[in-house]
Amino acid sequence: MIKDSYNIYKKCKQAKSVFLIVYGKYIYYRARYKLNILAHQHTTVIGIKNINTAHRLNIGVQYIGFSHPSDKTWMNIKGVLAITGNYSIGRGCRFDIGEQAKVTIGCGGYINVNTKLIIMHGLKIGDNCAIAWGCEFLDEDFHAIDYKGRIEKNKNIIIGNHVWIGAEAKIYQGTIIADGCVIASNSVVRGHFTEKNTIIGGNPAKVIKTQIQWT
Template sequence: MLLFYWRKQYGVNLLAQPNTQIVGIRNLRTGTGILNVGVSYVGFAVAQDVARLNISGKLHTEGDVRIGKGCRLDIGPQATVHIGEGTYLNPYTRIVSLHGLRIGKYCAISWECQFLDEDFHAITYETPRPAKDPRITVGDHVWIGSRVSVFKGATIPTGCVVASGAVVTKAFTEENCLLAGNPAEVVRRNITWE
């Protein structure tokens, strides 16, 4: 497998497949670890799957971070996306951030997940809804199952597991819980995962 390493040219620790597309590489900071894009193999991904990073804002990674084949990150000019050490995003996960996203250390993000911190359309209500901070926060050591959608203002605390197909629309505060459903709710407490 042919790989490109961009340390000398752009000053980042980035290892990527040749078909990886990165726009705004100067807005990327990798810290001391290596950002691997499209490198790790998962059985259903194929070599032709293109990972695309469109970084108009800022993307910061710390430690070793993996972004799988077919992932797409679109980071708006005012947004900062931070991904912690030991975290990986499996294939076909999408991040669209116009405000901000923080994913903690040692998180496992399964395939086809979606993180979206913007509605893109205004909805007028008879009784106005209180404004909330649109940024998304994911604590340390969080496992997010396949096809989970995480929307603006959501917080997933440290040690939580989010069941496949869940839709997370609010800020949770209790750590080490299993979240499931649409909209997601706490269905189990005091869980652990490895």
């Protein structure tokens, strides 16, 4: 317990977090919800009981040089947020997960600062995915346009394993991204990209290079 407290203190100092507030929340989450969550003092979680994880979840306490101490993280979880391993969510992120939605995140990887997840249906992020700052995941238009021959499509977003999503990329409803892919910064992605190990970029996004590897 003492070692764990000291590690939390070091993490708070690095992230310019207030130790007593962060540690107090940590103890409360463990006692009340049986969750191992370490959250920056400017973090609000609505629906914490809908988080399903047996592992450490860091929210806003991982140091990122360009984040600001006053950035606020807002998580509104009406559906389910399931995380299968230790995970870090950057400061200033916003999660809105609808009542019928499920977001599943694999082990390893991280979500960087100021990223938005607005999910009303479903989002699956594989293992060891790196999601850069300012990205957006949106699986609902919130307005319907009817036309002749319109076919209702699956709106879930599926991200494979070991995918790197560059800064300020936007991933929209129904998108599938295969394992090992890289999404270029500022891309607008919608569609099925089923070939593994490719660079995808542009607006609208398309395959730019194939047979790539990233570390």
